[in-house]
Amino acid sequence: MSDGPTAYLDPAVLARISHLELKARLVVEGFMTGLHRSPHRGHSVEFAQHREYSPGDEIRHVDWKVFGRTDRFFIKQFEEETNLKCYLLLDASASMGYKSGPMSKLEYGAHLAAAMAFLMLRQQDSVGLAVFDREVRTFIPARGTPVHLKPLIQALEAAQPALPTDMGRAFHDLAERLHRRGLVVVISDLLEDPKRVLATFAHFRHRKHEVIVFHVLDRHEVEFPFQDQAVMHGLEDGRRILVEPRSIRRAYLDELARFTAELRRGCREARIDYVPLVTDQPLDVALGQYLARRART
Amino acid sequence: MLSFLHPYMMWAAGLASIPIILHLYHRRRARAIPWAAMEFLLASVRRSARWFRVRQLLLLAIRVLILLLAAFAAARPLLRSASGAGFRRNAATYAVIILDNSYSMGWRDAQGVAFDRARQAAVKCLSVLQPGDSASLILASDVPRPAIREPSYDLGAVRRTIAAAALSQRATDLSRAIALAATWVSRSSAPNKEVYIVTDMQASAWPKRRAAAGELASLSRAARVQIVDVGGRRPGQAAITAVALSDPAPVPGSPVRITATLRSYGNYRGPQTARLFVDGRPVASAAVDLRPGAQVLASFTVRLDGVGYHSGYVELPADALAVDNRRFFALAVQPSRRVLIVDGSPAADPFASGGAYVRVALSPGGQASDFAPAAVAPSNLFANELAGASAVVLSGVGRLDPACAAALAQFVRAGGGLLVLPGDNMDLSYYNGYARRMGLVPASMTRAPAHAGEDVHLDPSIAAEPAVEPLTELKPATITAPRVFRRLALGGSGATVLLRFADGRPALVEGRLGRGRVLLLATSFAPAWSDLQVRPLFVPLLHTLMGHLCRGQAGQLSREVGEGLACRAPAGLAGQPIAVVAPNGRRFPASVSTEDGALLLSHPNAEASGVYRFVAGSRTVAAFAVNPPAEREGDPARISARRLRAIYPGFQFALAAAGDDLRQRVMLGRTGMELGGALLWILLLLMLLELVAARVAEGE
Numbered sequence: 003m004s005d006g007p008t009a010y011l012d013p014a015v016l017a018r019i020s021h022l023e024l025k026a027r028l029v030v031e032g033f034m035t036g037l038h039r040s041p042h043r044g045h046s047v048e049f050a051q052h053r054e055y056s057p058g059d060e061i062r063h064v065d066w067k068v069f070g071r072t073d074r075f076f077i078k079q080f081e082e083e084t085n086l087k088c089y090l091l092l093d094a095s096a097s098m099g100y101k102s103g104p105m106s107k108l109e110y111g112a113h114l115a116a117a118m119a120f121l122m123l124r125q126q127d128s129v130g131l132a133v134f135d136r137e138v139r140t141f142i143p144a145r146g147t148p149v150h151l152k153p154l155i156q157a158l159e160a161a162q163p164a165l166p167t168d169m170g171r172a173f174h175d176l177a178e179r180l181h182r183r184g185l186v187v188v189i190s191d192l193l194e195d196p197k198r199v200l201a202t203f204a205h206f207r208h209r210k211h212e213v214i215v216f217h218v219l220d221r222h223e224v225e226f227p228f229q230d231q232a233v234m235h236g237l238e239d240g241r242r243i244l245v246e247p248r249s250i251r252r253a254y255l256d257e258l259a260r261f262t263a264e265l266r267r268g269c270r271e272a273r274i275d276y277v278p279l280v281t282d283q284p285l286d287v288a289l290g291q292y293l294a295r296r297a298r299t
Numbered sequence: 300m301l302s303f304l305h306p307y308m309m310w311a312a313g314l315a316s317i318p319i320i321l322h323l324y325h326r327r328r329a330r331a332i333p334w335a336a337m338e339f340l341l342a343s344v345r346r347s348a349r350w351f352r353v354r355q356l357l358l359l360a361i362r363v364l365i366l367l368l369a370a371f372a373a374a375r376p377l378l379r380s381a382s383g384a385g386f387r388r389n390a391a392t393y394a395v396i397i398l399d400n401s402y403s404m405g406w407r408d409a410q411g412v413a414f415d416r417a418r419q420a421a422v423k424c425l426s427v428l429q430p431g432d433s434a435s436l437i438l439a440s441d442v443p444r445p446a447i448r449e450p451s452y453d454l455g456a457v458r459r460t461i462a463a464a465a466l467s468q469r470a471t472d473l474s475r476a477i478a479l480a481a482t483w484v485s486r487s488s489a490p491n492k493e494v495y496i497v498t499d500m501q502a503s504a505w506p507k508r509r510a511a512a513g514e515l516a517s518l519s520r521a522a523r524v525q526i527v528d529v530g531g532r533r534p535g536q537a538a539i540t541a542v543a544l545s546d547p548a549p550v551p552g553s554p555v556r557i558t559a560t561l562r563s564y565g566n567y568r569g570p571q572t573a574r575l576f577v578d579g580r581p582v583a584s585a586a587v588d589l590r591p592g593a594q595v596l597a598s599f600t601v602r603l604d605g606v607g608y609h610s611g612y613v614e615l616p617a618d619a620l621a622v623d624n625r626r627f628f629a630l631a632v633q634p635s636r637r638v639l640i641v642d643g644s645p646a647a648d649p650f651a652s653g654g655a656y657v658r659v660a661l662s663p664g665g666q667a668s669d670f671a672p673a674a675v676a677p678s679n680l681f682a683n684e685l686a687g688a689s690a691v692v693l694s695g696v697g698r699l700d701p702a703c704a705a706a707l708a709q710f711v712r713a714g715g716g717l718l719v720l721p722g723d724n725m726d727l728s729y730y731n732g733y734a735r736r737m738g739l740v741p742a743s744m745t746r747a748p749a750h751a752g753e754d755v756h757l758d759p760s761i762a763a764e765p766a767v768e769p770l771t772e773l774k775p776a777t778i779t780a781p782r783v784f785r786r787l788a789l790g791g792s793g794a795t796v797l798l799r800f801a802d803g804r805p806a807l808v809e810g811r812l813g814r815g816r817v818l819l820l821a822t823s824f825a826p827a828w829s830d831l832q833v834r835p836l837f838v839p840l841l842h843t844l845m846g847h848l849c850r851g852q853a854g855q856l857s858r859e860v861g862e863g864l865a866c867r868a869p870a871g872l873a874g875q876p877i878a879v880v881a882p883n884g885r886r887f888p889a890s891v892s893t894e895d896g897a898l899l900l901s902h903p904n905a906e907a908s909g910v911y912r913f914v915a916g917s918r919t920v921a922a923f924a925v926n927p928p929a930e931r932e933g934d935p936a937r938i939s940a941r942r943l944r945a946i947y948p949g950f951q952f953a954l955a956a957a958g959d960d961l962r963q964r965v966m967l968g969r970t971g972m973e974l975g976g977a978l979l980w981i982l983l984l985l986m987l988l989e990l991v992a993a994r995v996a997e998g999e
Contacts, residue, residue: 097335236337249351253343
C-alpha cells in the first residue's frame with residue numbers, strides 16, 4: 003500500500019481507489035500533511051459586524067445581547083462570510099478521455115476538482131462546479147456547506163467524455179451564470195485554437211473573476227514517445243491519419259511547445275495563473291498553486 | 300554482350316522483394332492509437348512527413364538494390380565483346396591438361412623422347428594461365444588417370460605434377476580422357492574453359508566410335524580445345540606383337556614351340572635377328588626379314604626339364620620405340636597333367652562304364668605318362684579338388700550339385716578343360732537346361748533313334764582345328780573303324796564341330812567358357828555305346844583331346860599391361876605370407892582370399908611389362924608374363940587434323956605444334972570481363988550507404 007497520506011497525491015495510487023470523495027479527502031489530507039499544517043487552519047471566526055435579521059438567517063447567529071439592549075434582532079457576521087466563491091470548470095470533452103497511464107485526463111481533472119472542492123469546503127469557501135464540453139452539461143452553484151461536497155462528487159463521477167469541445171460557447175454561457183466575482187478554476191486540455199481559448203478566459207477576467215487554468219495533458223501527449231508506424235484517430239472528430247512517429251516527433255513537440263507558449267503568454271498578459279499538469283504528476287502541484295492563488299485573493 | 304555464368308542465380312533477385320514486403324507488412328500492421336491532439340499531429344505531418352517518406356523510400360530503394368546486386372553478382376555476369384576487343388580479359392580460366400602417357404610417347408628421335416617434349420609442352424600450356432586461373436591434369440592412356448582432379452589454383456603444384464609424370468606401357472584411347480575432361484569442364488563455372496591435349500597424334504589413339512564423336516563435339520561446345528602435337532616424324536619401327544606357346548603347361552622334356560609374331564610398322568624394313576631368352580639365358584635366335592607393313596613369325600622349340608614356373612622373352616634389337624621390342628612369356632612345367640575323371644555310372648564291372656577306359660588310356664598299365672588321371676565322385680567336385688587339375692572328364696554323370704557345377708564352371712573359366720561324355724544315367728533335361736546355361740556343355744543333346752542293326756562310323760575328314768589336328772596324321776581307316784551303337788544328336792549354335800559321323804551329324808563339338816574349353820562327344824566309350832575303347836583310334840584320340848584341353852590354360856599366364864593378376868593356389872599355403880614380385884624386383888603383398896576351399900591370389904594391376912611372380916618364401920606359386928598392347932599401340936601412324944575432323948564431325952579444336960607460340964594463340968581466343976569484382980565494390984558501398992541511411996532514420 004502507500005507510505006503514508008502523501009502517497010495519495012500520486013495519480014497511480016488514486017486510480018486504485020474507486021470512491022471519489024474518499025480520494026478527495028485522502029488527497030487533501032495528504033497534501034496538508036506534506037505542508038505540515040492543520041487542515042482546519044485558515045478558518046476565519048473573527049467578528050466582523052452586525053446586521054439586521056431578515057427571514058432565512060440562522061437563529062444561532064442572532065446576537066442575543068444586542069437583542070436584550072435594543073429589543074431588535076441583529077445578526078453577527080463573521081469573517082467567513084467574506085470567503086471566496088470558487089467555480090470549478092471541468093472539461094469533459096472527448097479529448098479528455100485520452101489516457102496512456104492508469105488515469106485519463108478527465109479522471110485526473112475530476113480528482114483534482116474533487117480534491118479542490120474538499121479543500122475549499124474545509125476552508126469554508128463556496129464551491130460550484132460546471133462540467134462542459136461544447137456546452138455546459140452540469141452546473142452546480144457555489145455553496146459553502148460541507149454537505150455540498152456530495153452533489154459535487156456525484157457530478158464529477160458522472161462526467162463522461164463524449165462530445166467535442168467548444169470552450170467559447172460553454173464559457174460564454176457560464177460567464178452569464180457566474181454573477182458574483184470569484185475564483186474560476188478551469189481544468190482542461192485546452193485543445194482548441196489558443197486565441198479562442200484565451201478570449202474565453204478574458205471573458206471571465208472582464209467580469210472580475212480570478213482565473214486559474216490547469217492545463218492537463220497526458221504524458222504521451224507531452225513526449226510523443228511512439229516508435230512504430232501507427233494510425234492515429236482523433237477522439238473528437240474521428241479523423242484517421244497514418245503516421246511515422248519518428249518522422250514527426252520533433253515537429254509535434256515544436257507544435258506543442260508553440261501552443262503552450264502561446265497559452266502561457268496569453269494567460270500572463272491576462273493575469274491568469276497557467277498551471278501545466280501531466281496526468282502522472284502528483285496532485286499537490288495543483289493544490290499548491292490553488293492555495294497560493296487563494297492567499298492572494 | 301552480357302551473359303551470366305550462373306544464370307540460375309538470378310532467381311535470387313526475387314529476394315529483393317523482401318524489403319518491399321516488410322515495408323508493406325509494417326504499414327498494414329500499423330497500430331491504431333486513439334489520439335486527442337490531432338491538430339498538432341496534422342501540422343507535424345504537413346511539416347516533416349514528406350521528407351521523411353522520401354528518406355524512407357530511399358532507404359528501401361538501397362536495400363532492394365543491395366539484394367538485386369547481390370543476386371546479380373551471384374549470377375556472375377560476364378561482359379563479352381563480339382570482336383574480342385575493348386575489354387580487359389580478366390575472366391578466370393579453368394584448364395584441363397590431358398597429357399598422353401601411352402607407350403607410343405616413348406618414341407625416341409633426333410629431338411629426344413616425345414614424352415619429354417610433351418611435358419615441356421604441358422608446362423607451356425600452364426604458362427598461359429594467370430593468377431586466379433585453375434588447372435587439372437589427366438594422364439591419358441587407355442584409361443584416364445586423374446593426376447589432379449579438383450581445379451588447382453596452385454599452378455606450381457600442377458607444374459611439379461607434370462614434371463613427375465611417368466610414361467606408361469599402355470595403349471591410348473584419348474576419347475575416354477576427353478570424356479572425363481568434359482565432365483570436369485561441365486562442373487566448372489569459370490568463364491573461360493580450355494582443354495589442352497598434349498599427344499603424339501597417333502592414329503590409334505582416336506578410336507572411331509559414335510559415342511566418342513558425341514563426347515568430343517560436346518566438349519568443344521563447352522570448352523576451347525587446343526591439341527598440341529609433340530609427335531614429330533615417325534618413319535616406322537619393328538615390334539613383337541605376340542608370343543604364342545604351343546603348350547604353356549608342358550610336362551618335363553616335352554617340346555614347346557614358341558612362336559613370336561614380328562611386325563613392321565610404317566616403312567620399317569630390314570633383316571632382323573629375333574633372340575629367345577629362357578630363364579634369363581639366351582637359348583636361340585632366328586633371322587627374319589621385315590618388310591614395311593608385313594608380319595613374320597619366328598619359331599623356336601625348347602624342352603624344359605625342371606618342374607615349376609619358367610619365363611623368358613623374345614627380343615628384337617632396340618629401335619625408336621623400345622618397349623615393344625621385347626615380349627615376355629611364362630610357362631609352368633608340370634610333373635604331369637592331372638585329369639579328374641568323374642564317372643557317373645560306376646558299375647560292378649568298372650569297364651562297363653566309359654570312365655574306366657579313359658583312365659586306362661591316359662595312364663596305360665598304370666605307368667607314368669604326361670597325364671595323371673584320378674577318379675573323383677561327382678559329389679566331391681569342389682574347388683580344392685580342382686585346384687591342381689588340368690582337365691576334367693564327366694563320363695555319364697547324371698547331374699551335378701549346383702555347388703559342384705559352379706566350381707566346375709569357375710575351373711573352366713579360369714582356363715581348365717572339360718570333356719563331357721554321355722552315359723545311360725545322364726539327365727538330358729539338366730544338361731540342356733542348367734548345365735547349358737552355365738556353359739558346361741556347348742550344345743544341346745537329344746537321344747537319337749536307335750539304328751536297327753546298322754552301326755554308325757566317324758567321318759574320316761577331320762576338321763582343320765588345332766584341337767584335332769594331330770588326328771590328321773592317322774589313316775582314314777583308323778578313324779572310320781570304330782562302330783557307334785548309340786549316340787546323342789547334338790544341336791544348337793555357338794559350338795565348333797570338330798568331328799562328324801558319316802551321316803554328317805556332329806560327333807565332337809567344342810565350346811569356350813572363359814579361358815577354358817569344353818568338348819562334348821556324342822557317344823560314350825562304354826561298350827554299350829561304341830567300340831571306340833578297343834580301336835587303335837582310342838588312345839591317340841583321347842591324348843589329342845586331353846592335350847588340347849590342357850593347353851587351354853595357355854592364356855592364363857599371359858596378361859596385358861594394366862590387367863589384374865589372379866590365380867588359385869594350393870590350400871596348404873594358407874597362412875603363409877605371399878608376395879608379388881614385380882619385374883623390377885619390387886615386392887608387394889599379394890591379396891589373398893579363400894574361395895571354395897582354395898586360395899585365390901590376386902594383384903590389382905600390372906603396370907610394367909615383364910614377369911610377375913607370386914612367391915611364398917622362396918617358392919614361386921605362380922608366374923605371369925605381362926606385355927604391352929603392341930598390336931594396338933605399336934603402329935606409329937599419325938592422324939591429321941583434317942582426318943580428325945572427318946572422324947569426329949562437330950569436334951572443334953586448334954592444332955599447334957610443340958614449338959608454336961601457344962600463349963599468343965590462346966590469349967587471342969580468350970575474351971570477356973567478369974563484372975563480379977566491380978559489383979562487389981558497389982555492393983560494399985551500398986551497404987555502407989544503407990548503414991548511414993538507417994542510422995539517420997533511426998536517429999529521427
